Amino acid sequence: MVAESVVLVHGLWLDGTEFKWLDWRLRQDGYRVLTFHYPTVRRGLEENAEALWEFLELRFGPGMKRVAAGSVHLVCHSLGGLVALRMLERHPDAPIGRMVALGTPFQGSLSAQRLARWAGGAWLLGRSLFGALDGQRELRVPEGRQVGVLSGTLPLGLSHLIWGLPAPNDGVVAVAETHLPGAVHATLPVMHVGLVFSRRAAHWVKHFLLTGETAW
Numbered sequence: 001m002v003a004e005s006v007v008l009v010h011g012l013w014l015d016g017t018e019f020k021w022l023d024w025r026l027r028q029d030g031y032r033v034l035t036f037h038y039p040t041v042r043r044g045l046e047e048n049a050e051a052l053w054e055f056l057e058l059r060f061g062p063g064m065k066r067v068a069a070g071s072v073h074l075v076c077h078s079l080g081g082l083v084a085l086r087m088l089e090r091h092p093d094a095p096i097g098r099m100v101a102l103g104t105p106f107q108g109s110l111s112a113q114r115l116a117r118w119a120g121g122a123w124l125l126g127r128s129l130f131g132a133l134d135g136q137r138e139l140r141v142p143e144g145r146q147v148g149v150l151s152g153t154l155p156l157g158l159s160h161l162i163w164g165l166p167a168p169n170d171g172v173v174a175v176a177e178t179h180l181p182g183a184v185h186a187t188l189p190v191m192h193v194g195l196v197f198s199r200r201a202a203h204w205v206k207h208f209l210l211t212g213e214t215a216w
Helices: 017-028 045-060 079-090 110-115 121-133 158-163 199-211
Strands: 005-009 032-036 072-077 096-102 146-152 184-188
Touching: 005 017, 005 045, 005 079, 017 032, 017 072, 017 199, 032 045, 045 079, 045 121, 072 079, 072 199, 079 096, 079 121, 096 199, 110 121, 110 158, 146 199, 184 199
Parallel strands: 005 032, 005 072, 072 096, 096 146, 146 184
Antiparallel strands: none
């Protein structure tokens, strides 16, 4: 059993309750699990990234000095991966271990960009679009970090039906949109939200947290 912590970071329009099963599976392996809640629409990427750092400092001490280096990991879904990556960019000395991103559109989200053009679409996305889902920033794994990216390939979702996302995709995010230079990549035949419910995805997450390598 491990004596490490995992901080879960949810995606757009969600609040972390969708992590229930992944939370339970991580606890079964001995992880201490915390969930970072943040306003995905009302605040932008920079504010939410800094709020994540403040959350970590609150739980693990200023500068996270109450924890051993590498004993706190990040597991993120969708937009949450962009928030976490930006936090690591802003705080390069943060003693974070490994990071997992599930269905995170590091290259920008075609679904979000097209939704923003619809009446009311920009309001629904709020400040999450700019600097994050718009794909205007060139991203890569920060030096010295280990990031694993797991993408879905089951195209079930309104984004796929309405906008015809390029294949393969998970119904919301195309696999190509999840590419992050320097990361370990893998795919799984599940839909976007299924990445947080799938038993196989949980296995992959735990394997990467332990080894820094893909489970398949």
